[in-house]
Amino acid sequence: MVNATPAPEAAAVADPTAGPGLTSVDNALWLLQLIGERQALRVAEAADLLGVARSTAHRLLSALRRRDFVMQDRPNGAYRPGPALNAIGLAAISRIDIRRVARPVLEELREQTHETASLAVLEGATVRFVDCVESLRSVRVGNRTGIVRPAHAAAVGKAILAELPLSEIERRYPQEELPRHTPAALGDRSALLAELQEIRGQGYALNWEESADGVSAVAVALHDTTGTPVASIGIAAPSSRMGNLQGVRQLAPAVIEAAQRVQERLRTTP
Known part of the structure; x- marks a missing residue:
């Protein structure tokens, strides 16, 4: 299980000096933090918390799913911590x-x-x-x-x-x-x-x-x-x-x- 620092219930604030690529990386990391904290996150919730379009949230979550950082119990279901995220938490946070x-x-x-x-x-x-x-x-x-x-x-x-x-x-x-x-x-x-x-x-x-x-x-x-x-x-x-x-x-x-x-x-x- 990944323990994350609680995130504020507000949209992520974009760094005005960051380019599109850096913004996407920041949003992806923010999503991982939210999923680690909540253990379940839907596309609409992710979009609202990040302050982005649902299509953008879906694209980010899909990319994380392809890399096993998140997973879904069923199609169109909530996203949950995946094997890769849990493995990182096991090694880095629990230090096991x-x-x-x-x-x-x-x-x-x-x-x-x-x-x-x-x-x-x-x-x-x-x-x-x-x-x-x-x-x-x-x-x-x-x-x-x-x-x-x-x-x-x-x-x-x-x-x-x-x-x-x-x-x-x-x-x-x-x-x-x-x-x-x-x-x-x-x-x-x-x-x-x-x-x-x-x-x-x-x-x-x-x-x-x-x-x-x-x-x-x-x-x-x-x-x-x-x-x-x-x-x-x-x-x-x-x-x-x-x-x-x-x-x-x-x-x-x-x-x-x-x-x-x-x-x-x-x-x-x-």
């Missing part, structure tokens, strides 16, 4: 580094399962591994830190996607057809939406050779103090050792417990 908080849990998860444990964040329609504790087994999934994968084809990505509103899924995947990097990957948005619904029900996401041949995984989303999904934690293992999807599913309780431990540490870490 989720990698530092999650690292001990990743190590414990590796020791418990003897498989590679990872932490990942969503970036548009992709997911980036930001930390990893590699398995010590001779046959293992290697360190994935820094690697980017299609979010719809990775357990760590699908776990986060399942926590987003439908409007956000549709924005990230405007086309019905989805890119497939392996034969097992989902090929259309309808199939993705159906799987995300299943993930919400069971509390974890699975991956059987969807992002890379020979690799299977299970993951659970992590939330900030406002309930916004900001990352995911998962374990990946060679498919040959898991045997089938049920073998991967048996690792889910350990990942769910690990996610709960990270959430607790996020709430209590100064």
Whole structure:
């Protein structure tokens, strides 16, 4: 959650020496401050508070939405803090580094399962591994830190996607057809939406050779103090050792417990 200094209930005052570009930047920052304070803001309210036309407010909010700073629960709905804004608040205001908080849990998860444990964040329609504790087994999934994968084809990505509103899924995947990097990957948005619904029900996401041949995984989303999904934690293992999807599913309780431990540490870490 982003804490912002309360803004006065008045229109923003434009700097007469500022050019159009600087004015737009100032208005965009002002919008972020208002949304951080109010947690919800409609186009008409934004226009009134900024003292600009509704079309201008809509354009600014749309630009912020494209960059994940704000999000909408439904088309034409109110704008709320998005993943990018919450991530900045988590790091800059709360001064919590989720990698530092999650690292001990990743190590414990590796020791418990003897498989590679990872932490990942969503970036548009992709997911980036930001930390990893590699398995010590001779046959293992290697360190994935820094690697980017299609979010719809990775357990760590699908776990986060399942926590987003439908409007956000549709924005990230405007086309019905989805890119497939392996034969097992989902090929259309309808199939993705159906799987995300299943993930919400069971509390974890699975991956059987969807992002890379020979690799299977299970993951659970992590939330900030406002309930916004900001990352995911998962374990990946060679498919040959898991045997089938049920073998991967048996690792889910350990990942769910690990996610709960990270959430607790996020709430209590100064």
